[in-house]
Amino acid sequence: MKKVIMGNHAVSHAVMLARTEVIAAYPITPQTQIVEELSNMCAEGKLRAKFIKVESEHSAMACCVGASAAGSRAFTATSSQGLALMHEMLHWAAGARLPIVMAEVNRALAPGWNIWADQSDSLAQRDTGWLQFYCTCNQEILDSILIAYRLAETVSLPAMVVYDAFYLSHTYEAVDIPSPEQVDKFLPPYRPEFKLDVDNPMAFGSLTTPDYYMEMRHQIHQATESVHQVLPAIYQQFSGIFGRAYKVIEPYACDGAELVLLSSGTISSTARMVVEKLNAAGRKIGLLNVRVFRPFPAEQLKNVLRGVKKVAVLDRNISFGQGGIFAQELKAALCNETQRPQVIGFIAGLGGRDITPASIEEVIERAQKPDASQHEVEWVGLKE
């Protein structure tokens, strides 16, 4: 059934269809509508879940951790300061191998108070052990929540579905909402191998000596890497049931391109329009949308970029003293390749600054120049 809904409500519908059992959340703009809609769904009996109105995001994640450890499917949503406050518990969820799913609406961090789009919040959590998906449209948001649960429960790791504040969270688009029967076929009930169970008592997360700790971390790393094998099959099953195909990275016109533009989130949608226009005029510009950030799709990127001379990375985030995070990760992935493209990192759109088609064209032109810098960070649309 197609319905015109905002990105936030796409999440709510997906969480309802996933038959999530425990929801714990704390309000923060621009996330709040997700859980408002979910609390309506619970109140109207459309969703049989326990909704816990906690007193902070830290507690929201702790509730999810408790619920998931006790064997229930758990969900929360947040943004920005809320995610930062959760940080400690994000480690707790991943370390305890709990497949919690969270919607995270990318919003800039204070100070200056800023509610607009910026990826620095979610990317700052990249080492917590959470899988991360970045979305380009509302349909993808809904689908990614379902896929995230399926994947998280397969590899026993938590997953975050990430999308831009306002550009998607508050924007209405037509979304195909699948039937509960379809979703049930794709997403079986959560039945963990280990859980808090009085009939089979076990201790979780106890003091762990140097004799064991490192192996546990190694297992988390392996589980994260296993996503490279597991996810394509899940995507394929998804498209078999729902008719929509997804890939970890989405290359467009990259074969033989003179320059490839790499981006994530809604920037990719704008960039696609620009690239189509330029290519229609005879240029050869490729576009690479990165959908999965953790695990980082290094192999897939290397394959697509083999033979490409230049990559311009558009980052709506900044790691101070280093540069854009996608650019940084791409450089790291390519550094052992003998024939590697030049990677030029651009910072754009921080704190909700518009990334217009004109600014994307500017990035392409600047990156094409022979003296485009290799090391320095390029800023786009910076006022003097």
Added chain:
Amino acid sequence: MGGTERMNHEKTHENELVCSGHYACQGCGAVIAMRHALAALGPRTIVVLPACCWSVIAGPYPYSALRVPVFHTAFETGGSTASGVRAALEMQGKSDINVLAWAGDGGTFDIGLQSLSGAVERNEDIIYTCYDNEAYMNTGIQQSSATPARAWTTTSPEAHPKDTQKKNIVQILAGHKIPYVATTSIGFPDDLIAKFEKAKSIRGTKFLHVLAPCPSGWKYSSQLSVRLARLATHCKVFPIYEVFDGETYVINVEPEGRPVKEYLSLQGRFSHLTPRQIDEIQARVDYDWEHLLHKAMLEKFEFE
């Protein structure tokens, strides 16, 4: 302090849910507290354990000193993690399982107060227990807001001991108007067991404040734990009482009314006190006791 004390002290349970081989110091009050609590609650109990001495006492992976499921969680999340566990059990239709959050005084009075208050305000069906050893013991005896005035800790050294009063956690919790708030102590195992049994039968949030003396932190020799716990009550430093729905106060143990000096003098953490300071503490204890009597609407204590 005669024969009955000895009998209680050596009481064994049919169903010991705390095993030998745990990692506590000799004479640790916190272990005695857990033993009796679990004896009352039984094996259908899930323990949520935020960071505290008990995170270590429970034993390292792959062992556990508890015969019930345990979830170790972050320091400040006793209330919230337990809420999540309860929510999951509810969704699974399991209503006969106790969810026991078990935290130290630091994890309760200080860093965990927010999540505890949240859980309590929602009247989550959990038993939240604070075993109170009056300092951050796991990290090496630092001052907490449960540390009594004038006590020595590693962050309130003798030259500048704690200069504020112990926070009244029971009043804070009673202020939330939950069904059941009670104090109890390892010095009174029958009272402790009865209160956990009562907590088990009440729906909603139950808060139990258990005095659990700590030989290492209070600086006394380990065989004195139970004696000190009893003295705390008999000197009126730690009265034993209940608060129902935040309104009705009932005092459960009649103190013998011994001078507070008896209690203080057995502990190294108070060895620097001057006679005047001891008098001041005595005055404070007397005042607080009168206050409690008024709340219990008693002119003087009359034992039931």
